[in-house]
Amino acid sequence: MKRALFLDRDGVINVDHGYVGTKERFEFVEGVLELILKAQRRGYLPIIVTNQSAIARGYYGSEDFEKLTDWMLEKMQERGIVIDRSQVFHCPHGPDDGCKCRKPEPGMILEAANRFGIDLENSWMIGDKPSDIEAAKRAGVGHTHLCRKNEKIELKDLHGF
Numbered sequence: 001m002k003r004a005l006f007l008d009r010d011g012v013i014n015v016d017h018g019y020v021g022t023k024e025r026f027e028f029v030e031g032v033l034e035l036i037l038k039a040q041r042r043g044y045l046p047i048i049v050t051n052q053s054a055i056a057r058g059y060y061g062s063e064d065f066e067k068l069t070d071w072m073l074e075k076m077q078e079r080g081i082v083i084d085r086s087q088v089f090h091c092p093h094g095p096d097d098g099c100k101c102r103k104p105e106p107g108m109i110l111e112a113a114n115r116f117g118i119d120l121e122n123s124w125m126i127g128d129k130p131s132d133i134e135a136a137k138r139a140g141v142g143h144t145h146l147c148r149k150n151e152k153i154e155l156k157d158l159h160g161f
Ligand SMILES: [Mg+2]
Pocket: 008, 009, 010, 011, 012, 127, 128, 129
């Protein structure tokens, strides 16, 4: 079974400018690509789990999200990170839709665990909101790190990683 590094997107991977739907507004948080690369070298599978209520709200469409995701993954791959579209899970619903994927619901993490055979107990979740951490705990992820929005994270900040 593989260990995973679950990452929230907005505020962890990219600077949270609010409903980021285009590459022009997508700015990687300092050091995040190095962090993912290091984690991958230690055997962690990177998996992105992101709430995208902007789709339900009509601020941008699924196609915009997909296009931006492809661009983001290309940038990651250019830095040596091994990742593809199957490692990105998003919830397109709104807060009142009652879905099972919007964090703090654990649906996206459980789906990823099922798809990749993840050892959740020995996996990590990094998020900038309590709902990220709650989703991880409800899914049974053993280790969590709540960072500040857009904060640079280093491996040494993850105690016991
Ligand atoms: Mg966030």
